Structure formats: C-alpha cells, structure tokens
Amino acid sequence: MSFVSEFNSLLTRAAYKCRLARQKAICYQLSKMRLLRYLLLTAASLTLCCLARVTNAALILTPLAQFYGTNGASCMAPLLEGADGNFYGTTFGGGSNYNGTIFKMTPNGDLTTLVFFNGTNGANPQGGLVQGADGNFYGTTLLGGAGYGTVFRMTPDGALTTIVSFNGTNGANPASTLIQSPEGNFYGTTGGGGAGGSGTIFVLETNGALTTMAAFNGTNGTQPSHRMVRTADGSLYGTTYAGGPSNLGTIFQMTPDGTLTTLAWFNGTNGANPNGGLAQGTDGNLYGTTIAGGASTALNEFRIVGYGTVFRATTNGAFLSLASFNDANGSIPQGALAQGTDGNFYGTASLGGIPHYGQGGLGVVFQVTTNGTLTDLTAFNSMNGAQPGGGLILASDGLLYGTTVGVNSQAGGEVFRLTNAAPPAFQTISTVGNTIVFTWSALTGQVYQIQYNSALSSTNWNNFWGAYPATTGTMTASDTIGPGPQRFYRVVLLP
Secondary structure, eight states: OOSSOOOGGGGSSOOOOOEESSSOOOOOOOOOOSOSEEEEEOSSSOEEOOOOOOOOSOEEEEEEEEOOBTTBBOOOSOOEEOTTSOEEEEESBOSTTSSOEEEEEOTTOOEEEEEEOOBTTBBOOOSOOEEOTTSOEEEEESBOTTTTOEEEEEOTTOOEEEEEEOOBTTBBOOOSOOEEOTTSOEEEEESBBSTTSBOEEEEEOTTSOEEEEEEOOBTTBBOOOSOOEEOTTSOEEEEESBOTTTTSOEEEEEOTTOOEEEEEEOOBTTBBOOOSOOEEOTTSOEEEEESBOSTTOEEETTEEEOOOEEEEEOTTOOEEEEEEOOBTTBEEEEEEEEEOTTSOEEEEEEEBSSOBTTBOOBOEEEEEOTTOOEEEEEEOOSSSOOOEEEEEEEOTTSOEEEEEOOSBTTBOOEEEEEEEOOOOOEEEEEEETTEEEEEEEOOTTOEEEEEEESOTTOOOOEEEEEEEEOSSSEEEEEEEOOSSSOEEEEEEEOO
C-alpha cells in the first residue's frame, strides 16, 4: 500500500451549496486541493459550506505500548516481526537491573517483558533482534558479559543464553543487528576493539565459534556499529560512524573471504557520521542516512555541524547525496530506512520538525523518493512520543512500526504504528453574538492548524489560532464576525 495517498480522484469535482445568513445565494465551485475540509465564513455574514473529503500528506501516529522504566526504557533498536506475528525488540535501559530488556508485543499493543539484563548476561542492548532458522532469537549487548558486550540467544519463551563475551581483542561493544547467512552463520560488527582498535566484522558459526573476519584501523573506518546488508554474492556492506579520509565515516564492502574495501566516504557536504545502517532497495542500490552534514554544513569550533542527509550508493561505490535535512523538516536521522511497497523509503529523524512549546522539535517521520524528494509525514510532540531512534519496519499488515527513546534518553519510550491520515469532520458550528464557534473531530496527539484567506482561489493562507496537539477527540476554535473583507477558513492536519 502507499502510506501517503493523495486521493486526487476523490476531488476532481467538488460541488457545494452555500447558505448566506444575510443574503440568499447558491454557489458552486470546483476545487482540487490537498486539504482536509473547509469551513467558509464571511466577515460580515456567515457562510457555511462542506467540501468533498480530501487528504494531505500526513500519517496518523498511534502509540501502542509504553515503557516506564520498570519494564524497560529507551528503545534505540528496530523492531522485529516474529514468525508468530508478534513484535520483538530491546530497550537500552530500564528493567529490574537498569541494564535493559527484551520484550514481546502483540499487534494490539499488549507488552510482555521476556528478559531483564543484569550485567553478567549482558547489558544495554542497542541493536535489534534477528530470528534464526531454528526459531530462536539472536542479538547483541553493548556492555556486560566479560565487560565488552555479548552475543546471546533467546528462546521464544524468554530463556537467555550468552553465546560469546567480547574481550577487546576479538572486538568490543557490539551495537549492530545480526544477519544470518543461508549457511546458518551470523554476521555482525563491534564498534571497538580488534587488531586496529577501531572495530571488527565477525562471524559466529552455528557451533558458537567466533571468528574475526576483518578489522578497522581508522584509515578504512572507525566504529562500524549498525546493520549491514548481505547481497546475493555473499558480500557484506555497511557503514562506519567515523574514520576514512575525512574522519566522518565510510561505506565499506567485505567479500566472503574477508577482503575489506572502502567504497565511499563522507566529507561533511555529502553527509557526516552515518548512524543507522543500510537498506538495500529493490533497485539493488544501498540507501542510508547520516546524522550530520549536508547542505547546511558548517565548521563550528573544529566540528562538522549540519542536520543530516539521505544518501544512495551502488554496490560498486558510486555515491549520491539525495536529500539534506534543515531542522524544520527534521534533524539527526537515525535507524535504517524501510522501503514501502510504493518504492519510496520511510525513516525517522530523532529531532527537528514542529517546535515543541517554543523549543526544538522532537522528531519526525519522513518519506524520501529514490530521486531525493523529501517529505515530512508526521511529527512527534511528546504526547505521541519523542525522539525516534530505531528506524522503521514494514510489517506483514502493510503498516510501518517504530520505536522512540522518550522525552529524554534516560527513561520512557514507546512502540508506535503509522496509518494513513483520516480527514477531520466538522461537528458543530454555532454563533454567540458576533462570535462564530466551530468544532471538528480530532485524534489525540495530532496537531491541527486553522488557516484563512479572503478568496477561496487564493493560495496565500494565513495561520489563525495556534497549532496545538489535540488532547481529546474534538477541537474547538472561534473568531469574531465583523466588518471587513470576507474570510474563508480551513483546518489542516499538520505533519
């Protein structure tokens, strides 16, 4: 399905009847606009008209399950849809030992904590889970075990076994989601340790033996910390957070024999510090994001700044920066992208978007086309979550699911689902003296804005009545009817 449906065919002919309070008239007008509904008023007299339903580019974000600390906190990893139709994931913190958890969530949001990490069996999982061919779940913890993190196996009922503890020499601090090869072996990365001290790529065989396949040394990258992609020829592709010629990160390839090649590197203008892993599109190309750099990049106190980018790379290293963030449309995109059945990619930016109570935005969900058109779809506002960090997955029901870390990175967070936006419907319109009051249906947590202009054909709409998130199922606004040019009003669901 397409996550952003324009429904243009629903409004190729919108005819409406208007009733004037002080003068009788019948008016008809054709319209084709990306609006939800109109409420039309005149300044000296009242005019009511209802148009056919249309939609804008927003998505509805529905929180499904919340974390409160005791059951976990700060979801930094992507979800996994298990073979049983439930969703599985990890929290970086919280739980009985404050070292993170593994949880299961049903499609309707019922949450069960399966594992509490205690340090000895691992601590602070930052990567997601993968379900092996044997039906068990596999993952990594950033810390714990012998001190440098672990690889673990969990049965569907929550029995946890530590398979490997890292010791620095064989790698340290794994934060990536594992991938399983057709042979049954698991591949992953460590953010540090190894011969070069800058991280490793390892393979875990089915008998539990761990082998370091390649080591990073700074020149060829540093901190490979997120999901890799395995292509049909057995090669692995991934990113490093730093290192390379500009020390701003790289894209690498490792062949099945362990040969490591730097395919591309980031220089600030084309992005900096990839922190979300890669996704392979149906076109065979690799897509990802960086948390800094881009069109707004500047050197600030010897540090590269910028709001991040979306990029595309071929498997032979041809690189293209597709889009840049500017804070208003999001900043610091994290987590791997998900490709929808419409061919577009969907992702999350952990900050930016609509300002929250005069402060910076709390993150957005965005869409980017393969030719680089970037569109905000919905924004976080604390009521519906804040700071998404694990990226999105496309589930078998055709919908997108994701996670947030919460208002801050120490506690909270949620699992959310995205569905197509539904237009609000005006419910009551009344006058009290010279004041007009109108009420429309709303969805809790979604943000609405009233706008007006003096001519329906005009494209210059002015904001009236501040943009606020709905706290109940209805919202109300009012205005004074008086002398002056006529006003046409509309209510818009903001992204």
